[in-house]
Amino acid sequence: MDAFTVLENTYYIINRDINFYKDNFGHTYYINVHDEEIQFIDKLFKNVENKLTPSDKMLNYAVSSIYISVVVLEEYLKRNNIKYVLSDMDDIFAGFSKVKNGKYNFSDKTFKELDEILFGLLTDGIDLESRKKSGSERTPNEIITYMLDMLGYDKSVSTKKSIIDPACGTGTFVKQIMERFISGLSDNADLQQLLLEEKLVRAYDTKPSNVFVTKIVIITSLLKAGCICDIGFVKMLVKKLPIYCQDFLEASGNADYIVGNPPYIRLQNLTTEVREYIKKNFKSSTGRFDIFTCFIEHGDKLLKPNGRLCLITSNKYLTANYGVGIRSYLVETGHVRKIVDLCDTRFFGAAVLPAIILCENSNNKSSMVEHIGIKTTDKKSKQRCSDATELFKYIEEIETSKEYIEYGDNIDHRTFEISKGHSKLPIDGKTWNFSSDNESQIKIKMEQEKLCCLQDILDVCVGIKTTADTVFVKPMTEKFIKENKFEDEVVYPLIQSFDVEKWSINWGDNNKDRYILYPHKEENGVMKAYPLEEIPNAAKYLSSNSEVLKGRRYLAKSKTREWYECWVPQKLSKFRQIKIVTRDIVSANTFALDEQGYLCQGNTFFLTKKDSLFVTEYEDMSEYEFYSFVLGLLNSTALEYYQKLISGCLYSQKYRYTTTNLNKWPIPRITKGEAERIAMYVDSIMNCDMEIQEAEREINDIVFNAFSLSDSEINQINKFVGKE
Numbered sequence: 001m002d003a004f005t006v007l008e009n010t011y012y013i014i015n016r017d018i019n020f021y022k023d024n025f026g027h028t029y030y031i032n033v034h035d036e037e038i039q040f041i042d043k044l045f046k047n048v049e050n051k052l053t054p055s056d057k058m059l060n061y062a063v064s065s066i067y068i069s070v071v072v073l074e075e076y077l078k079r080n081n082i083k084y085v086l087s088d089m090d091d092i093f094a095g096f097s098k099v100k101n102g103k104y105n106f107s108d109k110t111f112k113e114l115d116e117i118l119f120g121l122l123t124d125g126i127d128l129e130s131r132k133k134s135g136s137e138r139t140p141n142e143i144i145t146y147m148l149d150m151l152g153y154d155k156s157v158s159t160k161k162s163i164i165d166p167a168c169g170t171g172t173f174v175k176q177i178m179e180r181f182i183s184g185l186s187d188n189a190d191l192q193q194l195l196l197e198e199k200l201v202r203a204y205d206t207k208p209s210n211v212f213v214t215k216i217v218i219i220t221s222l223l224k225a226g227c228i229c230d231i232g233f234v235k236m237l238v239k240k241l242p243i244y245c246q247d248f249l250e251a252s253g254n255a256d257y258i259v260g261n262p263p264y265i266r267l268q269n270l271t272t273e274v275r276e277y278i279k280k281n282f283k284s285s286t287g288r289f290d291i292f293t294c295f296i297e298h299g300d301k302l303l304k305p306n307g308r309l310c311l312i313t314s315n316k317y318l319t320a321n322y323g324v325g326i327r328s329y330l331v332e333t334g335h336v337r338k339i340v341d342l343c344d345t346r347f348f349g350a351a352v353l354p355a356i357i358l359c360e361n362s363n364n365k366s367s368m369v370e371h372i373g374i375k376t377t378d379k380k381s382k383q384r385c386s387d388a389t390e391l392f393k394y395i396e397e398i399e400t401s402k403e404y405i406e407y408g409d410n411i412d413h414r415t416f417e418i419s420k421g422h423s424k425l426p427i428d429g430k431t432w433n434f435s436s437d438n439e440s441q442i443k444i445k446m447e448q449e450k451l452c453c454l455q456d457i458l459d460v461c462v463g464i465k466t467t468a469d470t471v472f473v474k475p476m477t478e479k480f481i482k483e484n485k486f487e488d489e490v491v492y493p494l495i496q497s498f499d500v501e502k503w504s505i506n507w508g509d510n511n512k513d514r515y516i517l518y519p520h521k522e523e524n525g526v527m528k529a530y531p532l533e534e535i536p537n538a539a540k541y542l543s544s545n546s547e548v549l550k551g552r553r554y555l556a557k558s559k560t561r562e563w564y565e566c567w568v569p570q571k572l573s574k575f576r577q578i579k580i581v582t583r584d585i586v587s588a589n590t591f592a593l594d595e596q597g598y599l600c601q602g603n604t605f606f607l608t609k610k611d612s613l614f615v616t617e618y619e620d621m622s623e624y625e626f627y628s629f630v631l632g633l634l635n636s637t638a639l640e641y642y643q644k645l646i647s648g649c650l651y652s653q654k655y656r657y658t659t660t661n662l663n664k665w666p667i668p669r670i671t672k673g674e675a676e677r678i679a680m681y682v683d684s685i686m687n688c689d690m691e692i693q694e695a696e697r698e699i700n701d702i703v704f705n706a707f708s709l710s711d712s713e714i715n716q717i718n719k720f721v722g723k724e
Helices: 003-015 018-029 035-044 054-079 086-092 111-123 128-134 141-151 172-183 191-197 208-224 231-240 272-281 292-301 321-333 388-397 437-448 478-484 536-544 546-550 553-557 572-576 613-618 623-634 637-646 659-664 672-686 692-706 711-721
Strands: 163-165 201-205 243-245 255-260 303-314 336-341 354-360 368-377 383-385 402-408 413-424 450-453 458-462 491-495 503-505 514-517 520-523 526-529 579-583 591-594 604-609 666-668
Touching: 003 018, 003 054, 018 054, 035 054, 054 086, 054 111, 054 208, 054 231, 086 231, 111 172, 111 208, 141 172, 141 255, 141 303, 141 354, 141 388, 163 172, 172 201, 172 208, 172 255, 191 231, 201 208, 208 231, 208 243, 292 303, 292 321, 292 354, 321 336, 368 388, 383 388, 388 402, 388 413, 437 450, 437 637, 437 666, 437 711, 458 659, 478 536, 503 672, 514 536, 520 572, 536 546, 546 553, 572 604, 579 623, 591 623, 604 623, 604 659, 613 623, 613 672, 623 672, 623 692, 637 659, 637 692, 637 711, 672 692
Parallel strands: 163 201, 163 255, 201 243, 255 303, 336 368, 383 402, 503 591
Antiparallel strands: 303 354, 336 354, 368 413, 402 413, 450 666, 458 604, 491 514, 520 526, 579 591, 579 604
16 A cells, blocks of 8 residues: 555545544644645545535645554554554544544555655655646655765764754655664663754754654654654654754754755745745845755855755756856855766656755865766666666766766666766856866867857847647647638747758648747837737637636736737747747757748747847848858857757757857857858758758868867767767
């Protein structure tokens, strides 16, 4: 019987007598929630018929989790021959005897299986979308072990120094912390002093049920080790263990170690009150920040002298715009010692690509950081590691800058590229792009040889984000448009990411191709929504979908926007001119020329020519010739190499192309004559007048030469991007 099955059964029992639990737990666990906050409960317990309010459902879910953890505790008590009566269990959990019906018998469970039931109360059965909204993900045991080893938290320090888990969930980190704490206990150790008075193990979580379950995790660890001999001490620990139902970002009190997996919650998913508090108190709250950056900052501030912090978070702060605040803070402190970027390894089911950061609060400030990168590759390897524990041990022992390791068993295995090195962190919040010394030197050389950056000659724009594609895009086939008789002025062919191939746009060849219903017009360079009376047929359709469209709160509450608009409209005049288009996530540079004036979806970027001093040398070229030249430059191997160095690798060896990164690309000094040659080769590719590989080779030679790259540097670039 897993955690999900037990939860479902308990939820049903408590559901029948919810008023009793409201009376006993309402003051602690009863909170006002909205329908969207309990969607995961409705999915989880879809077989339980009930008509509870959202707040009652959340209370039931919390009480169910607590009850199950007490049943697990009861099994531990039995195995340790600790005497108790039902009133003792009712002291721990009011109503235990009321729910208890003998349905749950955990006597056949191993200790590991009992622990899995406790840990699974947070995530088992809960869908990825719901976990993503709450920012909750369970960290694998192998990674927790690696992080605690990295901290240096072991039995030699566990009963002398304090440690905090800033977001404990149901206690996965705390479990291993307690195992190390217990291994450091002496025969005459006073648990009450160490745990309740000195508070050497502390944890925080904003969910009361998680706090309770984590306390049970600590108590069961002590019971398993034979450190508890009476029910009275158990009851005292339940009441007094320093596991706090509090936001860690408001916590005080220093610690020697801080370790954990903070929640990943974006700015827009925070309440107004929390948002204002964070922006007022944290330097890391820049842009559309994620709350985990504030956990890094606050944790670092709470470290005692020579204290260490080790957190696993999303890796996006290393390169994303919103990471400028936390990057600036960490460079100023000089506390960062190590970054382990797990990239696309998928060691666990998080909705983000994770990275581990190690900080140390010492007077020995340093801008040099050890970095380890682990990402999937299709390279061959002679070395194999069967599991994550073996892999992390191997990685710590190797000294080479780059190595390839096969990971997994004979049936399910992948190859990882391991890169190790030391880098100086850039100042002023600039992005952290870790690479080997040779790679860094080539990158620096390309930047030194540049004429300008891409942003100096091209305007990079993201496509249309509707935030309601189910209304504006997905049904918009030619047949659907004719049936609804939509007005011509609000319907346009739409480039989606799959329409963009290297060199060309292929719209109209795929049954997934769509138009977009675009209820906007451009007047004097300003985009405005069409009045509905001017587009009656489209208006009828939009009104029939008003519930979805008005559900977008920003537009519904706006005093200057209309509820039926696209979220981020772009100027029609920019779309109608010749432009270069690319995807936002792709494995290699994939730029194409659009001469048809198509509109572009939000998963693409479109680039248009700027009036700039840097393009005066090419002003005699025709518009088509200039765009062909730039297209060849953007699809070159040299710039693909640069992109892959400055952006983080996503899943399946794909890379994210962002406005920020594209704007940074170095544009080399290329004479007009060479630019015309590149344009000629691109035209030959698009008209099938020349073999693509031959034309690309000629273009690459011109670009490599413009960056003054040597043969050995070119070989390294080709090897890096897989074009040996």
